[in-house]
Amino acid sequence: MSLPALLVRLSLLAALCIALPAAAFDTIWRNGFDYPANRNSPLGTNLDGVVDYSTSYNFTDAMKQSRSWITADTSGAGVFDTDDRACLDLDENGYVRSLTPQTGNPGCSTPSYNAVSTLFFFGDFPGHYPSGRYIVTYEGQGDISYHFAAVRNAALSAPGRDVLDVNANAGGWMLRINAIAAGNHPRNIHVWMPGFDEHSGPSQLFHPDFLALIRRNKVLRFMDWMGTNNSSQQEYAGRPQLADVRWSEGNMPLEVMVELASRSDAHPWFTLPHRASDDYMTRFAQDVKRLLRPDLRVYVEYSNEVWNGQFSQGAYVEAQGDAAYGNQGSGFDRRLNWYGQRSAQLCDLWKSAFGAQAGRVVCVLGAQAANAYTLTQAADCPLWTAGRPCSAHGFSAAAIAPYFGGYLGHPNHAATVQTWTPTQLFAEINGGGLAGGPAGGSLTEVQGWITAHRAAAQQRSLQLVTYEGGQHLAGVLGNENNDAITSLFTGANRDARMGTAYTQHLNFWKSAGGGLFMHFTASSGYGKFGSWGAVEYLDQTGTPKHSALMQFIDDNPCWWADCED
Structure with a gap:
């Protein structure tokens, strides 16, 4: 461990008001990360929301x-x-x-x-x-x-x-x-x-079972820890604090997220609240620079899925676009343009806050996987005449969520899907055939999305990464209450064939020129609202999805430029 990294750790200890014996530093703080298992990893992960009903117990202090x-x-x-x-x-x-x-x-x-x-x-x-x-x-x-x-x-x-x-x-x-x-x-x-x-609890901070699960991931995305969707945070003085009674339900202090990244040799990925002021963005960046290990990068993204109408940030961003651009384009165009504008402003603020270390900041522009227009419009932001193109404001990456199988949970297909066996489900994922479904099935559908976004990103000198990804077998629009479909989908996520599907998906991602792949998510219970976790519980080992992810890491050292930095 370098002296600068050690000094950063010690400064964070002071911030946390934790007294830690010097002799215990490596054994208590590191938990097996002394020789990083994620150094060459091409994968990162999102973390499940911190709530009492989550299957992931993250801290020594419940x-x-x-x-x-x-x-x-x-x-x-x-x-x-x-x-x-x-x-x-x-x-x-x-x-x-x-x-x-x-x-x-x-x-x-x-x-x-x-x-x-x-x-x-x-x-x-x-x-x-x-x-x-x-x-x-x-x-x-x-x-x-x-x-x-x-x-x-x-x-x-x-x-x-x-x-x-x-x-x-x-x-x-x-x-x-x-x-x-x-x-x-x-x-x-x-x-x-x-x-x-x-x-012993304060110095350990994170539960060893949780640390063991995430140790192979190169990047940790904190979207759910930050409660980014529908966030009301606006000014930095109102941010979550270390002394708060609890850090659950989207109230995670910045210091805790930075410490987890520093301790696990992982680059953090922050999703800033959509209402955040310039002062909030700047001071957040300054504190990350002050506390994060100096050998780590930081990924930064404005909000999450502003194209998605189910979250309040979408309507907020569109309203800002309406005010800024008047009647130019459609409402959705104005939403995408203002998203690009605000993302560019965020990137400018973070790069400025990091000063001579601005190269550590990886600014990310998010887009809808099924619609490459959401990337090109936000990246080019033609309505922002004073600052276009937005992609020229220091962005390094365009990010999508190339989930496969999402259409299978739609009510339009319920009458057929609810009668399927697992074998029929995997036949559709791998080869298609469902009336009204995509030609070639789920994996082929998402490959088209990846190819389109790769071309759009490359034209704008952006690396294509994912912000989320994996399977998307979940009932929607009332179909989540169909017990037969829930049983089929949860069973499929426990099936060895899901591991095979993951391997195919990741192999195509690599061959298509994609970079960092962020799985969603590290752990979560399976049920009618989805089966997102690589594992369902922290005491599990060898699940098909988790095994496939770990094997892909072993077989595919990260392949893009500077991936080991």
């Missing part, structure tokens, strides 16, 4: 991944959630200061709660998170109880330090605050997972 406060009425028959969250009396870090409803808060009316709860591991994955002894530490005083899979061990507990016995096979568990001492509310609450406590 409190950071807990559910937002739930107001409860424990009297009489009881009400699990009275939906009075707007009435809570919270301190500056989000801890509950009192159980007295703040009726003057916006949105607070007729509150009816007498307790506040939070949840841990409350997804449908019993037995797939660690059982054992959890330690809850906190300052202040109050009546705190534990429920469902967690039982307080009274003999081992003491004021400010509860020891819990947790049986993961029983599902998730709950922490509930039933009473709060006036002027001394429970705060700085930490929930240390088995094997960790208040002494």
